[in-house]
Amino acid sequence: MLDFKYRSDVDGLRAVAVVLVLLFHAELGFTGGYIGVDVFFVISGFLITGLIVKQQRAGKFSLANFWSRRIRRILPASVFVVICTLVAGWFLLFPSDYRDLAQSALSQQLMLSNVYFWRNTGYFVGDAELKPLLHTWSLAVEEQFYLFYPFVLVLLRRASDRTLVTLLGLATLVSLLVSQWGVLYHPGATFFLLPTRAWELSLGGLLCFTPPSQLRSRTLAILNVAGLLAICVAAWFFDSTTPFPGFHALLPCLGTAACIYTNAAKLTWCGKLLSARPIVMLGLMSYSLYLWHWPLLAYARYALDGNLPAGVAMTALVVSLLLAYLSWRFVEQPFRKNQFGFANRSLVLGIGGCSMAVVVLAAVVVSSNGFQDRVSEKTLAYRRAKKSIAFVQQVKTADIQRGGVPTFGSDSGKSKCLVWGDSHAMALVPAINAACEQSNIKGFQATYSATAPLLDFVYPTAAGLNDASPVFNDAVVRFAVEQQVDIVILAGVWSQYAENADFESALRNTIKRLRANDIQVAVVLDVVSHDADITLTLAHRASRSQDTANVGASDDAYQSKNRECNDVIFKVAEGEAFVIEPRNALTNRDSFWPAQVDDVVLYRDGYHLSIEGALRLTPMFVTLFASIQKDIVAVNMYD
Numbered sequence: 001m002l003d004f005k006y007r008s009d010v011d012g013l014r015a016v017a018v019v020l021v022l023l024f025h026a027e028l029g030f031t032g033g034y035i036g037v038d039v040f041f042v043i044s045g046f047l048i049t050g051l052i053v054k055q056q057r058a059g060k061f062s063l064a065n066f067w068s069r070r071i072r073r074i075l076p077a078s079v080f081v082v083i084c085t086l087v088a089g090w091f092l093l094f095p096s097d098y099r100d101l102a103q104s105a106l107s108q109q110l111m112l113s114n115v116y117f118w119r120n121t122g123y124f125v126g127d128a129e130l131k132p133l134l135h136t137w138s139l140a141v142e143e144q145f146y147l148f149y150p151f152v153l154v155l156l157r158r159a160s161d162r163t164l165v166t167l168l169g170l171a172t173l174v175s176l177l178v179s180q181w182g183v184l185y186h187p188g189a190t191f192f193l194l195p196t197r198a199w200e201l202s203l204g205g206l207l208c209f210t211p212p213s214q215l216r217s218r219t220l221a222i223l224n225v226a227g228l229l230a231i232c233v234a235a236w237f238f239d240s241t242t243p244f245p246g247f248h249a250l251l252p253c254l255g256t257a258a259c260i261y262t263n264a265a266k267l268t269w270c271g272k273l274l275s276a277r278p279i280v281m282l283g284l285m286s287y288s289l290y291l292w293h294w295p296l297l298a299y300a301r302y303a304l305d306g307n308l309p310a311g312v313a314m315t316a317l318v319v320s321l322l323l324a325y326l327s328w329r330f331v332e333q334p335f336r337k338n339q340f341g342f343a344n345r346s347l348v349l350g351i352g353g354c355s356m357a358v359v360v361l362a363a364v365v366v367s368s369n370g371f372q373d374r375v376s377e378k379t380l381a382y383r384r385a386k387k388s389i390a391f392v393q394q395v396k397t398a399d400i401q402r403g404g405v406p407t408f409g410s411d412s413g414k415s416k417c418l419v420w421g422d423s424h425a426m427a428l429v430p431a432i433n434a435a436c437e438q439s440n441i442k443g444f445q446a447t448y449s450a451t452a453p454l455l456d457f458v459y460p461t462a463a464g465l466n467d468a469s470p471v472f473n474d475a476v477v478r479f480a481v482e483q484q485v486d487i488v489i490l491a492g493v494w495s496q497y498a499e500n501a502d503f504e505s506a507l508r509n510t511i512k513r514l515r516a517n518d519i520q521v522a523v524v525l526d527v528v529s530h531d532a533d534i535t536l537t538l539a540h541r542a543s544r545s546q547d548t549a550n551v552g553a554s555d556d557a558y559q560s561k562n563r564e565c566n567d568v569i570f571k572v573a574e575g576e577a578f579v580i581e582p583r584n585a586l587t588n589r590d591s592f593w594p595a596q597v598d599d600v601v602l603y604r605d606g607y608h609l610s611i612e613g614a615l616r617l618t619p620m621f622v623t624l625f626a627s628i629q630k631d632i633v634a635v636n637m638y639d
Helices: 008-025 033-057 063-092 095-109 113-120 134-155 161-185 187-192 198-207 217-237 246-262 269-274 277-284 286-303 310-336 344-367 377-387 397-401 423-439 466-482 503-516 534-543 555-573 611-615 618-629
Strands: 407-409 415-421 441-447 487-491 520-524 552-554 578-580 592-594
Touching (some): 033 198, 033 217, 063 134, 095 134, 095 377, 113 134, 113 187, 134 286, 161 187, 415 466, 441 466, 487 618
Parallel strands (some): 520 578
Antiparallel strands (some): 552 592
16 A cells, blocks of 8 residues: 655645636647646545545544545635625626525535536536636535545555455446446536546545556656647647547546656655645645636626637636635635634534625525516516526437427417427527428427537537437438428538538438428528627626617628538538528618617527527528428528
């Protein structure tokens, strides 16, 4: 078993991890910098296992003392940061967002923020970057691990090292395999939840039972460098489209394990570098730095309508570093070392009382709906459009295969339509639903975010089905044939999918297969993408009594992004499919795409239509269905 002692190089490794996370979150490089969290997990598993086993063998371990130390180590700084974040939210956030912040704060104090963010958002998608406490998901994973893991070691305290390593190794392997399965079929849950992350912590735990190395110093130094390179390679080459954690997480985790192991007996030259005083100091502050950086970045983005210029990001990181030092010096250290002179029990109870105060404060904010009286009704209405969502359905392949897809429109309709596409297709369903009700048509919905409605086509994204897309899309076509659907409506963010060289052939083959089964096809062109979160821009302008009529995008901006993919769509659809162009209903006489008309917001973010915006397209779909019912084939609805 490795000798358990203070390791300055491990603090240096923490510094590497937190820097990678910060640069990634600030969009200043390292698109895979999120793997810094995985480095933290391995380190935590190593340190916690070593601490518990060492105390057990000395006959000094108790669960009460262990949890007391964890409480003093984790809660004071996190409670302080959450309180500051809630106070700042009063001044910076609109009521609906303030309520959401309070809900996340409540979950964080209950050690469930990973579950909260899994259920309510994603890590790489949507408006996640505007959530000030999103980063606390990783704290919840560790806290949950600290709750159950000591029980395992207590139950196995009389077991031999061989038995303990065998059982811990099996648990690690099972968690890893489940994680790999999960990234393919349940990526959101896999990213956030403990069962698919536990292997990273237990991998660190297994390190404690490795025998001292008999390798030569030169060999250890090479392995140490290889470990650091593995971490840096993952941080540099991974991105939001990398299926993660799963097997991909092995690279940074094994790299971390190599760094820890190779410096166990004697520091290599790389270990000495990690042990340099400035790096170690950064590692000592890494917890506070991790806590502070994300709320500052999230609030900066929020104030700038979702944008984060590099200068602002760097300023936020500098401020984070200053706050981290103050937090480490005056919050972390005093509570961790009990510099107050209180009895340990009293100190823990006091920390628990502060945590409960946060729970009460958060509950008050939630119950008051974020204190809506702070802003005008017009401002509320603009930001409320963020919630203008209907028919958002992440339909699973298994549901399609068994015929259990969501329906809309007229249940008694003899004609049938199927909406197939990504979240942009979901945003159109309110209009298609209204047209179906008017035209007595039954609608089916087969949609999944960031997944192109194209056969044998894969476009890697953070939120999509990725490699599982072909099976999903083939199931959609089979469903359409079995249900004798009259028309399939394809919609998606075509400009992104068109980046793939196979886009044109995939679209052609998709339309061809549907038409071969006597199913008509309509392709809906995409809407404009704005440079910012529209609801935030409008709400900020309204709160400052500024004009909102000129908020939107020019048609030139739309054309520069969509002209090429639209040309491909028109070419492929000619004589084979309908083409519907939303721009005819969403632009004004000046060819401008307004964000709102008569204070009605047309978009719920920068690129998805709101319900009200979608309903402006209803007449187009009514016309489409009328053409279908008159057996008018291959009509091009482009003006």
